[in-house]
Amino acid sequence: MAARTTAPPVTAPVTIVVGEEEFLIDRAVRDLIAASEAGDIHDLDAAALGPGELDSLTSPSLFGGGSVVVIRAAQNSAKEVAAELTKYAASPAPDVSLIMTHAGGTKGKELLAGVKAAGAQVIECPKVTRFAERLDFVRGEFRRAGQRADDAAARALLDAVGSDLRELAAACEQLAADATGQVDAAVVATYYRGRAEATGFTVADHAVEGHLARALEQLRWALATGVSPVLICSALAQGVRLLGRVGSAPRNVNTAALAAEVGAPPWKIDRVRQQLRGWPPGGVARALHAVAEADAQVKGETSSADYALERAVRRIVAARAGAGEV
Numbered sequence: 001m002a003a004r005t006t007a008p009p010v011t012a013p014v015t016i017v018v019g020e021e022e023f024l025i026d027r028a029v030r031d032l033i034a035a036s037e038a039g040d041i042h043d044l045d046a047a048a049l050g051p052g053e054l055d056s057l058t059s060p061s062l063f064g065g066g067s068v069v070v071i072r073a074a075q076n077s078a079k080e081v082a083a084e085l086t087k088y089a090a091s092p093a094p095d096v097s098l099i100m101t102h103a104g105g106t107k108g109k110e111l112l113a114g115v116k117a118a119g120a121q122v123i124e125c126p127k128v129t130r131f132a133e134r135l136d137f138v139r140g141e142f143r144r145a146g147q148r149a150d151d152a153a154a155r156a157l158l159d160a161v162g163s164d165l166r167e168l169a170a171a172c173e174q175l176a177a178d179a180t181g182q183v184d185a186a187v188v189a190t191y192y193r194g195r196a197e198a199t200g201f202t203v204a205d206h207a208v209e210g211h212l213a214r215a216l217e218q219l220r221w222a223l224a225t226g227v228s229p230v231l232i233c234s235a236l237a238q239g240v241r242l243l244g245r246v247g248s249a250p251r252n253v254n255t256a257a258l259a260a261e262v263g264a265p266p267w268k269i270d271r272v273r274q275q276l277r278g279w280p281p282g283g284v285a286r287a288l289h290a291v292a293e294a295d296a297q298v299k300g301e302t303s304s305a306d307y308a309l310e311r312a313v314r315r316i317v318a319a320r321a322g323a324g325e326v
């Protein structure tokens with residue numbers, strides 16, 4: 001059975017780390033090396049490994065304490081080396097941990113199948129591409145750090161940091177270390193106050209998802225901490241416009257093509273598609289009208305930008321519910 005990547009893996013005589021998500025692969029290998037407490041470590045690319053060299057690498061360590069042999073990109077092994085790796089996996093040497101990484105494609109598939117059949121520990125590290133997968137990754141990172149975070153915090157962190165897993169992992173680690181109590185959206189916004197637009201996007205996401213209380217809470221917090229009303233209104237406009245553009249696209253258009261067309265990252269397209277669920281016909285048009293009015297008011301046609309934004313949020317939520325203005 002493949003191990004999950006959110007918890008530190010355990011050492012085993014032979015482990016193969018499969019996938020293309022470089023950050024998760026690198027971390028899995030580091031964790032395995034640390035768990036082994038080996039005194040001797042060999043780390044090399046499979047393409048540089050010649051026939052017969054595996055025997056010397058897996059021979060007893062001169063310094064004692066066992067050894068770790070890391071073979072990276074095992075799919076690039078020469079045919080003879082691949083056969084040696086498969087044979088070794090069926091009868092590994094004592095006091096040696098062999099760790100292989102493999103891209104998981106068709107190249108080197110015989111090696112992958114053979115090592116799996118021999119009973120090696122398998123750690124899957126597939127590409128994290130969808131919004132829901134990144135959300136799960138963030139939740140897992142907080143659990144890994146021994147901290148609790150609600151869904152609103154995870155979403156806010158994705159909006160503030162973006163989709164790079166290394167940056168997300170570092171942000172989760174920092175928040176987990178510094179925050180007292182459960183991490184929520186307000187804590188995330190405090191740490192990323194310099195990214196003012198991220199706070200506006202959090203308000204927009206809650207509004208288009210129909211969460212009125214959360215949207216108003218984040219709106220009032222953002223305004224209280226000095227986020228520009230113009231930025232918040234811009235985020236609302238972008239959020240609603242994306243609903244319209246994604247919602248009007250043919251259903252058979254794939255995520256990557258649509259992302260290129262609308263100028264948004266693929267993970268954002270996945271999220272907007274989730275947000276569109278529950279919107280009635282004509283609802284997005286009403287929400288766009290509400291945002292356009294708020295934009296004019298925020299830019300000078302009213303004395304209270306705060307009131308204009310709150311009214312816009314209420315109208316967006318009402319449009320999603322198919323009701324009149326709240």
